[in-house]
Amino acid sequence: MDSTPSPTPHSLQLVALSQFKPSASSRAWVSIPNANGLPFLATATSDKTARVYSLVDFTLHSTLEGGHSRSVRSVAWKPQVSKSTDGTRTLCLATGSFDATMGIWRRREGVEGGKENGQLEIERSDGEDNVDGLEVEITRAGAKRSGFEDDKSESEDDWEFALVLEGHESEIKHVAWSPSGQWLASCSRDKSIWIWEEIGEEGEDEWETIAVLQEHTADVKCVCWREDDGNGEVLASASYDDTIRLWREIDGEGEWGCFAVLDGHEGTVWSLEWEPAVSQRLFGMESTTDEDTPKRTPRLMSSSADTTIRVWTLQPAPPPPNRPSYFNPSIPSTMRPAPVEETWTCTAILPKVHDLPVYSISWSKKTGRVVSTGGDGRVAVYEEITKGRTRVGGEIETEWVVLGVLEGGHGPYEINNVTWCTRFDPGRQRDDEEIVVTTGDDGAIRAWSILDSK
């Protein structure tokens, strides 16, 4: 099958690897690889369920059902799999639905007693046998559990719908766990973003609303967390109001606020991705090799209904002339003016590939490559390359190039989501090999391997 248009000199091909089976019979919205390197993929579908698939053999692993009365639009893995003393581990997922609620789900997963860490097991570099071994191990452990233990909980396959988080007034569009696992953000057509925190021990299901952020003037489509760089985790949000906003805890007392507005898109902003460390290393200033120098602030990438993909960069700000009254503790917090705002500008627009809304982008943590997809059914892979320097000691100039374009990844159907994903199936060539997973209006979830001809 040759899906790429022949005249274009692309150096990369997306090759059909597998389709996850069985697929949903109606629209699938998004698929997210497990946050802790386990070989699972969670998918949100319009049939009111979420599904977990195995990345080892591309089959359905388990289904999260009965928790929502309308489409499940979004799903997020909680970072860090908690392990109990009996060797089982608990997977935790959050789901966001058009029914305006968010669900927290847990599933106890048997792990053989002798093995300390399932994650290590998977990431060990023994090659295919070991990957296969993992599946066997889970199966064996599961059988062992039901055989030895007098487990009164339901069957191994069941996810427990642990908790429902209510508060939004209309459809939840996206949910995202912060990289530390401390916060869970949700956003909605009701224009608000809620930040939640689990305050009790894991499993006690005590949650608190930390903040309700309401400065967007229309639906909030996407929320995306930036890793803590020493100043706390930052949340970016994208909206139907065509803007992106950045939020953080602004006073160390739990007060959250918006500190930047990124204005430039001419349509709904659908998707956001923070720059991974690998790109920061590649394109940072030379001094970043020195560990004492703070790293450049990660850039932000956004995709929009205006069919563009943009890169946003923090602009260096001149120091304020005097200490803003915001920091003056003698003024009540409600009376203080907004905190010093950061200025972010659009510093690059990726080469145009799409001619319909770009619903999803993914920025690889391993290679720094970007993959995009959208209403036109195309899947495009881009790479940032160095052009050189305009002056000695100046910033490295880069440009984005298209490495490959796949037409009609889901036949005539729109593709709602694309993500990079570690490869776990027996065909993988290298430990750090990545595949691309697409999720479409046809309910299908497809895996694509990368054929690099460079």
Add this chain to the structure above:
Amino acid sequence: MGSAKELDNANPTILSASELQSQRQRRKGRDASAKEEGIREILMAKPSYALDPFYLSEYSDTDSDDDSTLEPIDEQEIYDLIAPISDPEHPLSLESLGVVKLQDVHLISPPDLANPAALSRVLVELTPTVTHCSLATVIGLGVRVRLEQALPPSYRVEVKIKKDTHSQSEEVNKQLADKERVAAALENANLMGILRKMMEPCQD
């Protein structure tokens, strides 16, 4: 919504039968099966497995003879799909109210019709009966849903309010173009009730 006592436009202009552009009667006589589900099957130029990039066909296009007998979809056919939709306020069709007009149905077909992934683009411009019509969004939603259900999945449907015919056309257009909002709207039972009623004349 749309209660009888506060109609946006109590006395709309209604086109006479001779002014209607619909060719439904003629087409019905020609091919009685070419409606509803039948439309999709007949117009799909390829069997569904051909749409699957994972399907590695060794003998592709052996059915290409059949393709030549298929009539490609044209603007008239798209117009005929939406013309009978009834207005949510009046028991009248969008055609007779002049909300949809044949000349405002635009179709761009891909050069290569045999490629199952090649997309056709449909743009329908609506003319609301009054510039403040509060039901423009619902009517637009009805038109979009009707076409998405009746046309093959390779058709990308855009429904817009015709320029200068509505005070909030930009807002309405943006809503109608947002697939997520449309999807959520279709899970709303009240709205679906209204849409079903609007679609009733299409079932004939």
